[in-house]
Amino acid sequence: MRIFGHTRHLIAAAAMLLGLTLLSGCGTPANHPHTFSGATMGTSYNVKYAGDKENDLQTLVDERLSELNQQLSTYQNDSVVSRFNAYRETDWFPVTQDTLYIVKQAQTISTQSGGAFDITVGPLVELWGFGAAATVSQPPASSAIDEAAKRTGFNNIEWRDTPPALKKNNAAIAIDLSAIAKGYAVDEVSQLLESKGINNYLVEVGGEIRAAGFKPGNELWRVAIERPAVGSRTVQMVLPLSDQAIATSGDYRNFFEYEGKRYSHSINPQTGWPADTGVGSVSVVASTAILADAWATALLVVGVDEAIRLSEKYGLAVHIIERKTDGDDIRLVETSSRAFKKLASQE
DSSP states (O other): OOOTTOOTTOOSOHHHHTTEEEOOOOOOGGGSOEEEEEEETTEEEEEEEOSSOOTTHHHHHHHHHHHHHHHHOSSSTTSHHHHHHHOOSSSOEEOOHHHHHHHHHHHHHHHHTTTSSOTTOHHHHHHTTOSSSOOOSSOOOHHHHHHHHTTOOGGGEEEETTTTEEEESSTTOOOOOTTTHHHHHHHHHHHHHHHTTOOSEEEEETTEEEEESOBTTTBOEEEEEEOOOTTOOOEEEEEEESSEEEEEEESSSSEEEETTEEEESOBOTTTSSBOOSSEEEEEEEESSHHHHHHHHHHHHHHOHHHHHHHHHHHTOEEEEEEEEEETTEEEEEEEEOHHHHHHHTTO
16 A cells, blocks of 8 residues: 555554554553654654654654655655655666665566565555555456566666666656555654664654664553454553564555455555455564565565464564454454464463
């Protein structure tokens, strides 16, 4: 789902959008962290931290997030990404260090996931009605999918470090960083806090979360993974989190139904169709939010077996909630990687 400047698919509580919610403990005001929040990237952000209050902190956070949005937005015509997308040549195009770093991370995960993650998938997202264009009520024609697929493919993007630049092998290619940029924003805000000597914090941008240290009272930060159910908000499990990040992708908030079948916004770049694996949500815990964000998107489309194989190969803490049909009943089946089981046992 795209995030920059477009809120058609956003719900009121941004942290619940991708299945994550922040849990606040009870206690006296002295045990409560300092908090502030705001708007960014078409969604919202929240910061909680322990220790002495920093009066200028929110201003610095807002400035950094605004700077990132100006570079990465697909809804601002003058952003770095928008100008690169409008460039219809195959020569090197200068970009910022932030943009280059995100693209490099995206390309690495695209390769590691066998193409399940792809920042060029935008034409297919638009065709299926999950982008900025109008929604659709039925699947597009196969010929239209094939035509849109000609304007995708992460291998069509090259990069260089000095000076920072990107290049298209296909001039019609465009990139959309919405499935990874929020994670990067979380990491950048986290680094800003640490530069101020704040080492106990929780940062959330549009549902992606990173926590460090402890909340007041020397307790671990806790987040809830939401049950992947349409029309309800129920906690599936609670997870302790410290010095790690978590992101969740799911198929239960942004979809349409046609002839009794659900088509979600999670497009498989290799088929051009929405993922149809029975997976309701995938949560990924990683050292950085940018990795958790991108891997959650990638693993949602590959199915349980491949998601677990990849998580074990790359040492990812992954929790999958799958729907199983028993006659007229639907039950949820949970599968976790070894790293996630170890993390959850620390409760």
